[in-house]
Amino acid sequence: MIVADVVAKVLQSEGVRQVFFFPASPITEALARAGIRLVLPRQERVAGDMADGMSRSSNGREIGVWAVQSLAGAENAYAGLVHSWTDSTPTLFLPGHPGLARAGESPAFEALDHFRSVTKFAARIQAPELAQARLRHAFATIRSGRPGPAMVELPEDILAMPWDGPFDYQPVRVARPGPDAGAVQEAADLLLRAKRPLIWAGQGALYAEATDALVRVTELLGAPVLTTLQGKSAMPEDHPLSAGTGGYAQTPMVGHFLEHADTILVVGSSLSRTDFTPEVPDGKTIIHVTVDSRDHNKTHWTQVPVIADAALFLEALAVELEGRVGQAEAERREATASTIATMRAAWLSEFEPLFADDSAPINGYRMFRDLWASVDPDQTIITHESGSSRDIQSVFYTATKPRSYLGWGQSTQLGYSIGAAMGAKLANPDKLVVNVMGDAAIGMTGLDLETAAREEIPILTVVKHDEIFSGYYRFMPESIKRYGSARQTGDYASMARSLGLHAERIESPSELRAGFDRAIRAVKGGQPALVDVITAETHRLSIPDPTAKH
Numbered sequence: 001m002i003v004a005d006v007v008a009k010v011l012q013s014e015g016v017r018q019v020f021f022f023p024a025s026p027i028t029e030a031l032a033r034a035g036i037r038l039v040l041p042r043q044e045r046v047a048g049d050m051a052d053g054m055s056r057s058s059n060g061r062e063i064g065v066w067a068v069q070s071l072a073g074a075e076n077a078y079a080g081l082v083h084s085w086t087d088s089t090p091t092l093f094l095p096g097h098p099g100l101a102r103a104g105e106s107p108a109f110e111a112l113d114h115f116r117s118v119t120k121f122a123a124r125i126q127a128p129e130l131a132q133a134r135l136r137h138a139f140a141t142i143r144s145g146r147p148g149p150a151m152v153e154l155p156e157d158i159l160a161m162p163w164d165g166p167f168d169y170q171p172v173r174v175a176r177p178g179p180d181a182g183a184v185q186e187a188a189d190l191l192l193r194a195k196r197p198l199i200w201a202g203q204g205a206l207y208a209e210a211t212d213a214l215v216r217v218t219e220l221l222g223a224p225v226l227t228t229l230q231g232k233s234a235m236p237e238d239h240p241l242s243a244g245t246g247g248y249a250q251t252p253m254v255g256h257f258l259e260h261a262d263t264i265l266v267v268g269s270s271l272s273r274t275d276f277t278p279e280v281p282d283g284k285t286i287i288h289v290t291v292d293s294r295d296h297n298k299t300h301w302t303q304v305p306v307i308a309d310a311a312l313f314l315e316a317l318a319v320e321l322e323g324r325v326g327q328a329e330a331e332r333r334e335a336t337a338s339t340i341a342t343m344r345a346a347w348l349s350e351f352e353p354l355f356a357d358d359s360a361p362i363n364g365y366r367m368f369r370d371l372w373a374s375v376d377p378d379q380t381i382i383t384h385e386s387g388s389s390r391d392i393q394s395v396f397y398t399a400t401k402p403r404s405y406l407g408w409g410q411s412t413q414l415g416y417s418i419g420a421a422m423g424a425k426l427a428n429p430d431k432l433v434v435n436v437m438g439d440a441a442i443g444m445t446g447l448d449l450e451t452a453a454r455e456e457i458p459i460l461t462v463v464k465h466d467e468i469f470s471g472y473y474r475f476m477p478e479s480i481k482r483y484g485s486a487r488q489t490g491d492y493a494s495m496a497r498s499l500g501l502h503a504e505r506i507e508s509p510s511e512l513r514a515g516f517d518r519a520i521r522a523v524k525g526g527q528p529a530l531v532d533v534i535t536a537e538t539h540r541l542s543i544p545d546p547t548a549k550h
Contacts, residue, residue, distance in 0.1 A: 003128045004030035004159040006167060010135045011036060013169050016065050018426065020047035025067035026096045026159040039426070041419065041451045044068045048080020049419025050426075051091040057381060057403050057424035059207050060090045063142060064423055070096035070156070074111035079413060084149040085118040086410040087230065088203070090142040091149045093119070099157035100126065112153050120148040128161050132169045144175040146292040147207055177291060179308035179316055186304050187265065187287045188320040194263035194285070197223040203230035204268020204291060205310045211402045213314035214267070215239065220321045222333030224340060226254045228269055229276050232407040233399035240337035245407070246278035249391035249542045253343050254278055263287070268310035270295040276409055289313045347542070351396070354540065358509050361536040364464055368392055370512035371462060374520060375432060377404055381424050385437040386412040388470040388538040393436065395542050415444025421459040422452055432523060436462045439488040440469055446495065452528035453500030460523050461530045463492045470538040496530035504531045
């Protein structure tokens with residue numbers, strides 16, 4: 001046995017069933033000997049996206065692991081690693097290294113030096129006896145606290161050394177911080193005194209698997225719940241107290257309750273100010289529950305800062321509230337549900353002409369209506385891409401189960417959804433996994449549809465094919481007019497067919513439902529599919545009025 005075999009045995013002990021890699025790694029042969037599946041995409045970045053999708057869709061129960069070769073492989077992997085960093089996804093990155101004898105040799109790329117700033121933990125196995133300890137530390141870091149990627153660099157000379165020592169590795173346990181009783185009581189006091197409480201749920205509620213506790217607290221308080229883009233599906237969106245999701249686009253209910261709330265319970269969110277997070281108006285009382293103390297008071301003054309796992313806090317809060325709520329909360333529950341229902345009905349009525357549009361090229365909203373009607377939301381995982389695919393789906397799609405929708409994109413890397421969908425499918429083989437992308441996104445990673453076919457990962461890819469970056473006319477009208485600067489095109493159905501997929505090209509609204517149904521049958525039969533829908537440019541989104549007064 002060599003040190004590479006020790007690494008493989010550690011991964012096995014931690015429940016790793018497959019490793020995404022490109023094009024080779026110092027542990028490739030050891031993984032094969034150990035019976036760990038090797039999944040080969042077309043590029044390093046997509047290997048990272050697959051690992052990310054696996055970890056994200058399973059709430060970190062199954063850690064996505066990816067490996068690349070040294071130097072150029074590590075260089076090309078940067079985008080995939082950064083995406084996990086900005087979106088706080090727990091993955092394990094295993095880049096190779098040309099060997100300790102060449103460490104620091106200019107101009108060789110030293111991944112360890114460059115990647116420390118975008119990982120929770122970064123280390124190198126510098127001696128055979130350190131292999132188990134370095135990996136144990138990496139998994140402990142990944143599985144506890146704020147989610148994020150860890151990196152362990154694998155020098156080729158160390159991995160090739162013989163190993164005759166003991167293998168005494170034990171899988172690490174998850175450490176979940178619980179709230180102190182005083183913080184729970186103080187939070188309950190503030191929420192019960194509030195006239196208009198609001199709950200803000202982020203993706204930490206998903207990783208903590210806190211949905212049941214979240215629903216319980218919501219119902220006890222009679223308070224509305226909004227979710228962030230990454231937290232979408234933490235609250236069942238068919239629940240009468242769900243105000244929906246807020247990001248670059250948001251439901252009107254999100255804006256309404258943010259404006260009128262006096263107290264906001266933030267659970268499992270960093271509360272960061274980004275283009276893809278709702279704006280918190282000034283003057284709110286904030287109770288902020290997070291596993292990362294760096295989130296507190298970063299952007300907003302926090303009345304009650306709490307370091308705790310979202311589920312443990314909400315469960316304790318529910319116990320505290322149960323004996324204290326009364327008629328006022330019951331009346332608020334009814335009033336809140338009525339407000340949400342009225343606002344939602346008016347909002348959907350306003351957008352109904354777009355969803356019902358029978359014109360061609362096909363309206364993007366009409367495409368989404370027929371796609372959503374073709375799937376069972378309880379048995380489907382759906383995700384978006386950057387742009388209108390995200391901004392329509394994230395607010396109008398009704399997510400009924402945790403992780404039935406994968407919201408992502410603090411840095412909005414185009415092309416992520418193909419790898420994410422493949423990783424999610426491997427982690428959830430019983431689910432229909434759908435990713436929707438546009439011309440720009442498929443241009444980034446479209447050849448990895450061949451990976452789905454070759455590796456027998458049946459996902460459904462839908463292309464919103466409008467041949468333009470929707471909405472960019474607002475920012476670069478002269479560039480588009482003179483040079484067509486926002487235009488791209490292609491025959492994506494023919495490309496997908498040549499790569500081994502079932503492929504459809506849809507040009508008429510009347511063809512949508514039958515085309516989606518055929519594609520879904522192909523996917524359920526084990527063949528990945530692509531539906532290329534020829535659409536018009538999207539001009540209207542559910543975006544808050546920037547002139548509105550808060």
